[in-house]
Amino acid sequence: MNGAGNEIVVLDLRGTAARVTGEDARAIGAAPGLKYDQLMTLYDAADPHSAASMKIFNIDGSLSGACGNGTRCVAWELMRDGATRALDLESDGGLLHVTRDAEFSFTVDMGAPRLGWRDVPLGGEIGDTVRVTLAPSIIGAPREFCAVGMGNPHAVFFVDDAMAIDLARLGPQIETHPLFPERVNVSFAQVRARDSILLRVWERGAGATLACGTAACATAVAGARLGLTDRAATVSLPGGDLRIHWRESDGHVLMTGPVELEFETILDAAIFARQTA
Numbered sequence: 001m002n003g004a005g006n007e008i009v010v011l012d013l014r015g016t017a018a019r020v021t022g023e024d025a026r027a028i029g030a031a032p033g034l035k036y037d038q039l040m041t042l043y044d045a046a047d048p049h050s051a052a053s054m055k056i057f058n059i060d061g062s063l064s065g066a067c068g069n070g071t072r073c074v075a076w077e078l079m080r081d082g083a084t085r086a087l088d089l090e091s092d093g094g095l096l097h098v099t100r101d102a103e104f105s106f107t108v109d110m111g112a113p114r115l116g117w118r119d120v121p122l123g124g125e126i127g128d129t130v131r132v133t134l135a136p137s138i139i140g141a142p143r144e145f146c147a148v149g150m151g152n153p154h155a156v157f158f159v160d161d162a163m164a165i166d167l168a169r170l171g172p173q174i175e176t177h178p179l180f181p182e183r184v185n186v187s188f189a190q191v192r193a194r195d196s197i198l199l200r201v202w203e204r205g206a207g208a209t210l211a212c213g214t215a216a217c218a219t220a221v222a223g224a225r226l227g228l229t230d231r232a233a234t235v236s237l238p239g240g241d242l243r244i245h246w247r248e249s250d251g252h253v254l255m256t257g258p259v260e261l262e263f264e265t266i267l268d269a270a271i272f273a274r275q276t277a
Contacts, residue, residue: 001076003069004257005210005239009036010070010077011267014044014052022061027271029059033263037206040070042077045090051078053090058205066093066151068213068242068255072106076259093151104259110214112251113221114149122147123181130225138173140166146222150253152204153184154218158228162190162200171202187215189223195233197223210239217253220244 001008009028011020020028020041029036039057046053054074056064071089075098078087086099097109117126126132129147132155137143145155155174159165165188174186186202199219201212216235223229224246232245243256 001073001262002239002260003072003211003213004237004242006067006069006212007035007037007209008040008067008070008073009034009038010040010042010073012042012077014042019043020055020057022057022063024271025057026059026061028267031268031271034265035059037203037209038064038067038070040067040074042074047088047090049088050090050095051087056091058203059207060205062205063092064152064205066091066096066110066214068108068110068150068217069211069257069259071096071098071108071213072255072257072259075100075106075108076104076261091151101256105256106259107254107256108213110150110217110253110255113218113246113253115147115225117147120147120149120153121181122153123179130222132179134174134177134179136178138170138177141170141174146225148218148221150214150218150221152214153180153182154187154215154222155180155184156187156189156215156219156222158189158191158223158226160190162188162198165200167200167202167208171208175202175204185212185215185218187212187219189219191223191228194230197229197233197235199235199237201237211237211242213242213255213257216242216244217255221246221253 041055042052089096142157145157148154183204185204190198201215245254
């Protein structure tokens with residue numbers, strides 16, 4: 001599937017004893033036609049009121065705490081009968097509530113952003129994460145960023161021209177900067193209006209992607225914290241637009257966007273042979 005261009009593989013293992021490891025995730029991504037940005041693995045939920053439990057892998061086999069675009073794809077798979085209009089999904093980033101707005105449009109309640117330095121996390125005490133100095137500096141990178149946790153860590157840099165940024169060079173350097181103990185998702189954002197942001201993202205463990213839902217959420221939160229945007233904005237990524245609303249009543253971030261089914265297949269059982277041998 002894809003969510004605004006973010007390439008997603010949804011692997012449904014509910015009702016089985018199979019469990020995916022990082023090695024399995026890399027093997028799946030190497031299979032013909034299955035190169036992905038995120039792999040959403042579904043297991044039986046711990047809570048009977050939840051539809052499924054999710055583990056999210058990046059293409060390099062590392063775990064991700066959250067993936068908003070992938071969560072919408074999972075919701076489509078679990079609501080494809082058309083009768084279900086809302087459900088809850090368990091993830092490492094917390095419980096996610098998803099509602100269906102149209103046949104291929106969903107809204108995910110991503111919860112409240114994590115704004116404390118320990119919660120992002122950052123590698124040292126920072127009094128205010130709204131403006132953090134990138135130190136040591138990187139040649140060509142902006143000096144300051146806004147740090148936001150959305151179940152995974154984000155560094156949002158606001159720039160005059162997002163398209164002029166050398167994402168392939170700066171992305172991996174910032175991702176692995178010593179300031180980020182768990183690495184970081186890197187966003188370069190250009191404010192076009194109080195309710196419009198242009199965004200390019202280097203995802204932790206995946207590289208440059210057409211879209212990143214949690215990055216769009218983090219960027220909208222960062223824009224509002226800095227007074228650059230309102231609390232509701234359209235975030236435009238190379239793969240499409242996401243509508244983000246940082247709700248004032250409870251501080252939760254709502255993300256609305258599309259999903260698309262590309263194809264369905266059955267994985268070669270040899271990928272899991274190591275577990276059953």
